[in-house]
Amino acid sequence: MKVHLLVFVAIGSALIADGGHAFAKEAALTRQECARKAQVAAGQLRDMASAIEAEATYAEAHGGAFSPELTQEFVQWYRRESAKAGSGLPDLGRTDLTQEETRRRQSAVDRFQGERSERHKTIAATIRTEAAKGCPALEALSAAK
Numbered sequence: 001m002k003v004h005l006l007v008f009v010a011i012g013s014a015l016i017a018d019g020g021h022a023f024a025k026e027a028a029l030t031r032q033e034c035a036r037k038a039q040v041a042a043g044q045l046r047d048m049a050s051a052i053e054a055e056a057t058y059a060e061a062h063g064g065a066f067s068p069e070l071t072q073e074f075v076q077w078y079r080r081e082s083a084k085a086g087s088g089l090p091d092l093g094r095t096d097l098t099q100e101e102t103r104r105r106q107s108a109v110d111r112f113q114g115e116r117s118e119r120h121k122t123i124a125a126t127i128r129t130e131a132a133k134g135c136p137a138l139e140a141l142s143a144a145k
């Protein structure tokens with residue numbers, strides 16, 4: 001996931017560094033407008049990549065633990081999931097779990113991370129799509145992903 005976001009940032013940066021020369025003349029928007037859109041999108045993707053990288057750095061420095069912010073997000077998510085009928089998730093505060101309860105809790109952590117990853121991919125795709133509107137060169141890049 002981090003690699004994909006960094007690739008998007010690199011593409012946006014390359015287009016910006018090229019001064020907009022990669023944009024076709026028949027664009028509905030001017031090259032300058034497309035370049036500005038690419039700059040904004042690249043900035044948004046860089047911000048997203050930085051946040052993901054900060055979370056990964058925290059986890060590496062703390063034995064794989066979630067950052068405090070990510071912990072709060074997980075707790076809210078876990079409470080919503082455990083409130084669903086038939087979830088079978090043990091109370092989050094319990095530490096005396098059976099092997100089956102441990103497996104269910106770990107499965108919940110994996111689902112949370114998977115959903116979060118998919119949400120990041122969706123946000124990145126939306127950023128690319130919005131940036132590409134009216135800019136054929138960016139539309140081609142967005143369609144290739």
